[in-house]
Amino acid sequence: MKNESRSRFRSPRQISAEGDNQALDAVRRIENAFFDLSRPNTAPRRILVEKLAELARTGEAFSTDDLWQGLRAAHGRIGRATVFRSIEQLVESKVLDRVELSDGSHRYRVCGGSHHHHLVCTMCNRVVDFRECLSARKFEEIGRQHGFTVKDHKLTVYGTCDRCLKSGGK
Ligand SMILES: [Zn+2]
Numbered sequence: 001m002k003n004e005s006r007s008r009f010r011s012p013r014q015i016s017a018e019g020d021n022q023a024l025d026a027v028r029r030i031e032n033a034f035f036d037l038s039r040p041n042t043a044p045r046r047i048l049v050e051k052l053a054e055l056a057r058t059g060e061a062f063s064t065d066d067l068w069q070g071l072r073a074a075h076g077r078i079g080r081a082t083v084f085r086s087i088e089q090l091v092e093s094k095v096l097d098r099v100e101l102s103d104g105s106h107r108y109r110v111c112g113g114s115h116h117h118h119l120v121c122t123m124c125n126r127v128v129d130f131r132e133c134l135s136a137r138k139f140e141e142i143g144r145q146h147g148f149t150v151k152d153h154k155l156t157v158y159g160t161c162d163r164c165l166k167s168g169g170k
């Protein structure tokens, strides 16, 4: 049972100290998000928090079904609707990021709380975050050129990751 759930979430090469901090931070934010919604701390929720903490540690992106199947394989009784609703709530609370893949589908990822963007591998769908960004002034300038007042932005960069390149991807 355990192995089956593990295979769905590829094990990380390395678990860094930064990953551990990110996971602790994520657990706090996930718990806060659920607490704010004044929902009872039920067993499925507890299991979900644990799984998401693990995913925060590995930085792995996942689909609703990946998460649901993983939870079910490890713990049995958990409804898809519960998982689906929880994900929606966590996206709204900005605990989870929704990342568009190159094929138009999407994955979720537990990232750090600070401003960042995503790199997406078009071969394996690995998602990595990065901090670089244009200045607020540059965005204002771009907006002004087109008659827009800029309020927010998203940036996703697509390419081939080092792992896929090594295994012969293009
Ligand atoms: Zn992110």
Ligand SMILES: [Zn+2]
Binding pocket: 121, 122, 123, 124, 125, 126, 160, 161, 162, 163, 164, 165
């Ligand atoms: Zn890749």
Ligand SMILES: [Zn+2]
Binding pocket: 115, 116, 117, 132, 133, 134, 153, 155
């Ligand atoms: Zn930015």
